[in-house]
Amino acid sequence: MKEKMVIRDNMLFLGAYILYLTAATIQHTQLSYMMPASSMLEMLKIGAALIVCLKIILNREYTSNQIVIFWFFAVIVVISCMCSGKLDLFCFFCFVFGIKDIPYIKVLQIAFFVNMFVIIIIIIGVCTGMIPNEMIGTIVWSNTMISDKFVGRYNLGFAHPNTASAIVFFVTILYICNRNKCSFLELIVGFGINFMVYQNTGSRTCFLIMIVFLPLMYWFVNKKTFQKYWQIFFIVASISIILVSVFLQISYNENNEFMVELNTMLSNRLWLGHQGLLDYGITLFGQKILWISDFNNEYGLPYNIVDCAYMKILLENGIVVFIFLCIVIVMTMYYLVKMKNGKLCVAFLSLLVHSMVETSICDISWTPFCLLMGQMAVLDNNKEQKDAK
Helix, strand or coil, X not given: CHHHHHHHHHHHHHHHHHHHHHHHHHHCECHHHHCCCCHHHXXXXXHHHHHHHHHHHHCCCCCHHHHHHHHHHHHHHHHHHHHHCCCHHHHHHHHHHHCXXXXXXXXXXXXXXXXXXHHHHHHHHHHHCXXXXXXXXXXXXXXXXXXXXXXXXXXXXXCCHHHHHHHHHHXXXXXXXXXXXXXXXXXXHHHHHHHHHHHHHCCHHXXXXXXXXXXXXXXXXXXXXXXXXXXXXXXXXXXXXXXXXXHHHHCCCCCCXXXXXXXXXXXXXXXXXXXXXXXXXXXXXXXXXXXXXXXXXXXXXXXXXXXXXXXXXXXXXXXXXXXXXHHHHHHHHHHHHHCCCXXXXXXXXXXXXXXXXXXXXXXXXXXXXXXXXXXXXXXXXXXXXXXXX
């Protein structure tokens, strides 16, 4: 009987995850603009989250601590979603709790194959001309360490050049995590693919992340050493990333040359985050914000997108959600360090760094590494920790 329940729970969660990830990944591509009913993708995501809710309800093996934590977070999430008028946090909450008793390796495998399937479709579509490969602005390569020529930024069939670069990077990390090893040739090939994407997208952040994190991933999956200084580094880094990211936007000053230069390197992200704070302020449980990304000025309002995940959560979901998210992030890294799982420490840290410039920390469509928060910090039992190894 128990075995049947395990099979049922696995089918419900993994099936819902495939459905959600496929719909959400397509939303990151030009395919979503070509579909006759693109709004159906959002409905599929909500439907997948409800399936996971069913799995949570049917699973009766919860400890008293897990039940208390579940209802505590559920109340906060529901209030925040009502205040913000969006269900993204609800979907994230469902999958974070729904991952209970699910082998994390299965999640990694599904994420890799779904992303590869979509990437192959995009490559075929772009090569045949069925999917547009549009140029979005230009950059000066001297700012990206190559040359001083102006070149076009191409989206490579995705919604945005930064999206294309990020997805290819995270798929590379997923590939290494699934294999649990990496040869020097695979490292070079990974660098080559990501560099070619960078040349066409001009996405500086992912290029810099790639330079740092691919060698780190190569080190930990091959050397398998985890000295104490690495343990300290990962915990301190996870705290510093969030605090520094939010502090720079809150304290941004146009009269400070260093901040102005940093803001330019980050494509005006510091100013946008600071302006968002001035325009909307910080609330307890969040607020409704109309994010304008339309350069054609369809709404008659200026561009106001806050790309930093931490600042966007602070503005849109409120300080209560932000504080508890920070606590869960640090706890997740603490447990990963405690397990001495350097591979997943690097993967999770790469997500935290990426979230400084994109809204990826609570969006499982970017990468499954944010679901580590469920297995490590929120659920926190022996089985989840063993499955994540």
